[in-house]
Amino acid sequence: MVWKNFDLLASYEALKGLDTVDVKTAMAGENGAKRVAEYKIPMSNGMVYSYAAKQVDDKVLDTLQALADEAALTEKYAELYNGAVINTGEGRLVLHQLCRGQLGNDVIKDGENKREFYVSQQNRIAEFANKVHNGEILNEKGEKYTTVVQIGIGGSDLGPRALYLALENWARANNTLKMEARFISNVDPDDASAVLATVDISRSIFIVVSKSGTTLETLTNESFVKNAIKAAGCEVSKHMAAVTSATSPLAGNPEYLDSFYMDDYIGGRFSSSSAVGGAVLSMAFGPEVFARIMNGAAAEDEKAKNPNVRENAALLDALIGVYERNFLGYQMTAVLPYSQALSRFPAHLQQLDMESNGKSVNRFGEPVNYQTGPIIYGEPGTNGQHSFYQLLHQGTQVVPMQFIGFKNNQMDNDLDIQGTTSQQKLSANVAAQIVAFALGKDDENPNKYFAGGRPSSIIVADKLIPETLGALLAHFENKIMFQGFVWNINSFDQEGVQLGKLLAKKVLAKDTDGALTAYSELLSIF
Amino acid sequence: MVWKNFDLLASYEALKGLDTVDVKTAMAGENGAKRVAEYKIPMSNGMVYSYAAKQVDDKVLDTLQALADEAALTEKYAELYNGAVINTGEGRLVLHQLCRGQLGNDVIKDGENKREFYVSQQNRIAEFANKVHNGEILNEKGEKYTTVVQIGIGGSDLGPRALYLALENWARANNTLKMEARFISNVDPDDASAVLATVDISRSIFIVVSKSGTTLETLTNESFVKNAIKAAGCEVSKHMAAVTSATSPLAGNPEYLDSFYMDDYIGGRFSSSSAVGGAVLSMAFGPEVFARIMNGAAAEDEKAKNPNVRENAALLDALIGVYERNFLGYQMTAVLPYSQALSRFPAHLQQLDMESNGKSVNRFGEPVNYQTGPIIYGEPGTNGQHSFYQLLHQGTQVVPMQFIGFKNNQMDNDLDIQGTTSQQKLSANVAAQIVAFALGKDDENPNKYFAGGRPSSIIVADKLIPETLGALLAHFENKIMFQGFVWNINSFDQEGVQLGKLLAKKVLAKDTDGALTAYSELLSIF
Helix, strand or coil, X not given: CCCCCHHHCHHHHHHHCCCCCCHHHHCCHHHHHHHHHHCEEECHHHCEXXXXXXXXCHHHHHHHHHHHHHCCHHHHHHHHHCCCCCECCCCECCCCHHHCCCCCCCCEECCEEHHXXXXXXXXXXXXXXXXXXXXXXXXXXXXXXXXXXXXXXXXXXXXXXXXXXXXXXXXXXXXXXXXXXXXXXXXXXXXXXHHHHCCCHHHEEEEEECCCCCCHHHHHHHHHHHHHHXXXXXXXXXXXXXXXXXXXXXXXCXXXXXXXXXXXXXXXXXXXXXXXXXXXXXXXXXXXXXXXXXXXXXXXXXXXXXXCCCCCHHHHHHHHHHHHHHCCCCCEEXXXXXXXXXXXXXHHHHHHHHHHXXXXXXXXXXXXXXXXXXXXXXXXXXXXXXXXXXHHHHCCCCCCEEEEEECXXXXXXXXXXXXXXXXXXXXXXXXXXXXXXXXXXXXXXXXXXXXCCCCEEEEEXXXXXXXXXXXXXXXXXXXXXXXXXXXCCCCCCCHHHHHHHHHHHHHHCCCCCCCCHHHHHHHHHC | CCCCCHHHCHHHHHXXXXXXXXXXXXXXXXXXXXXXXXXXXXXXXXXXXXXCXXXXXXXXXXXXXXXXXXXXXXXXXXXXXXXCCCECCCCECCCCHHHCCCCCCCCEECCEEHHHHHHHHHHHHHHHHHHXXXXXXXXXXXXXXXXXXXXXXXXXXXXXXXXXXXXXXXXXXXXXXXXXXXXXXXCCHXXXXXXXXXXXXXXXXXXXXXXXXXXXXXXXXXXXXXXXXXXXXXXXXXXXXXXXXXXXXXXXXXCCCCEEEECCCCCHHHHHHCHHHHHHHHXXXXXXXXXXHHHHHHHHHHHCCCCCCCCCHHHHHHHHHHHHHHCCCCCEEEEEECCHHHCCHHHHHHHHHHHHXXXXXXXXXXXXXXXXXXXXXXXXXXXXXXXXXXXXXXXXCCCCEEEEEECCCCXXXXXXXXXXXXXXXXXXXXXXXXXXXHHCECCCCHHHCECCCCCEEEEEECCCCHHHHHHHHHHHHHHHHHHHHHHCCCCCCCHHXXXXXXXXHHHHCCCCCCCCHHHHHHHHHC
């Protein structure tokens, strides 16, 4: 496989030479309707990706196809899922997709079939969760557990938390909320205190999640929680479990109810599909629901194999993002889900994208001469419409947008008010916003004038259920992977985050280097 | 008062001609320590604003002072608080600061002293809240209320929600959590359903908040909640109150327990200081706590009068932001509070800033030739350190950062683990990050090399209590106001948000214009 910097590809030059598409013109009148009908891709699980309101036309799409072919993007994906060392910086395989299904050849590593390893851990978790749910595992007083609390930070927190919140109300409405889940992440001691103040410790299981078993925040919060368990008159060994690597100091700790394992081939931000997400979500919703999330993701992983950019939503989404970043000059993307249940999904994507592709060197450690990963942020609509959309509509800079919408809401509870249901209002709003961003609005009053031409795409699903949630997760993971391939960077290490961990340790050991005199002075403000 | 476009000022040219300060050099060694000692401003309530790690030196500061003087920024602030029509687009006064204290002359408008009006509403709210707390107002069964639920969106939601979450745990620890507060905002029916599923309706008071009394989402959710109240066998009139303008359809509704009033001179995003924040926060924490927030804000408003940029934190913060936006070319700012309690404060600031300054025309409706408001986003540290900080450290673009830190945590519950408390770890982390962003790190491995030179500032407070929270709120409001003055834009209207409201109404009336054929096609995807 040839890995070349983006700006050395013929398609880079071809993209540079293209005329810029004006979304305002493209989306107007009958032509706009025609674009919407044509510029969409069926995804897995009945979902649709619509890119009609993006700055592309057939010429741009053909050139993006040429880029996909020249950079061998789907071939690189195949290398990845067949077990190549794609994470060159750390010399590791990249196997988060393998957690969800077998996409290609068997991957044998460390003397074991990795798919079998992941399945075996999922099975161990399922058995444990079922025993907790059916009362085979009880607390010291012989009572059932009601709450599961995840103690983790970064990827051990944001992804599992976003997925939990996405399905919490759906699970409640469908009688599959087995245990409420809570999350402790921040080293800020008020975070742990606040969570502990609102759970019944005697009926809670705390899952300590750290791949290395050495994450400062997590170990600190573990001690904090252990103290609280003892103060509540309970036994630590009846209230803690671990998710960690088999070689970490946390593994097989006799103080824990049980330990579940992950390996080095799944980065934190991709670990929702591993035991990191599996344990807390299986305990909260039941293992069947977690399996449904994984099935939804696996179906989308399959779709991502297609080399045709007009049929592969993750691939085209990735390529349009690259085009926007490197040729249209946009520095960021706003992720705008029209579903309150996805309130923390943008925060998860922020980590996923910015931690993966916020790099300045290529996979060989050489500086690149082009922009890489964008800034990602977002909030659910319609809330954002009443807030920062002002700048998106009328600010001096263009921010590309990625909408997510649903045909139906999660709970059957909806009301017809003034002739439409709330869900109809929600769908009408997102469609109207896409059109308004594209077409703008003329007005004699310059204050009420909207230039339009602001590009967006949307993913539409029937309903936010485990399968579609899994597919959304996989879509964005695969989009980011393809972008990393185009930029020729390693999307799977995170030295910027490692620096933070290193600094914290140095600082706490009072080893702050002679050079960092500013640091002591800064601390004196505190 | 002369209002001129920024690029017509002599100081604009002067700023353009300045040498760029290299933070990496400036913050190294003894000089760095000296900068930290010098480049800070005492704020109100014992707080400190440190700008040592920003790309400024004495020359830049002098030129920013010249800009402040030439653009008459503090004089414009005085015009505002003395009652001039600063919101030219809508022909309105701008009086959110006046809610918090008398800063200048009496403001007489609509035949009343506006300060007296705000105080009278705060007093009415206090009386109502006290009666609810002491049991003079009870539900239909003669029971005390335990929960207050705010129904509002945009400014009626984000600010009050951020402030509530900021003090919830502090209030719990200090026995001043009188009622738990919840928030319903999204027109997504699952939002209301989810909140209703977790409160005891019979012991809840729902506050409907809409200045106009016509906000689609809020009225829809009001109907939704009314239905639920009836379904729970309760009387609507025992469970609802309103915050609205005196002339709105919601005002004085006999179906409500009571109505509290705001006026046209406080925009939604600035309305936390008005009855919009006052009602829910007084009910949740008691009126005395709300008064303490206001006092903290008023003290910071006083500080913002100082024309000396080296002594006025809001003014200098604003000017450095302008310098970064228009001369250093940065498009965004990350807000990074090291306190879990401030988890939604960045979302509030995102609205506050992007809705205020995301404009392309000046206050006379003429297009401006320079960039205006930046994109704002953020998450609490240390969580962000394990996530998107990767891009902030090693990405291809520089993102200026605004840290917020505290000397002490909110609750006394902290533990010494491995020689330091969690709060010490938290403070050490933020100080270490500031230094690491500024100085970077050399490494033979290019993957572990950090260029540094990434600018940040920090506000440090003793503890997140009502006064410091109010001061933080006022700081950012005043910062944004000063930036709007520099850019010569109207920071107090929001036509981009109005468009969304208009569209939603048109769409629901099936009046989608002949031109918007793309819209119907888009809806057909749903």
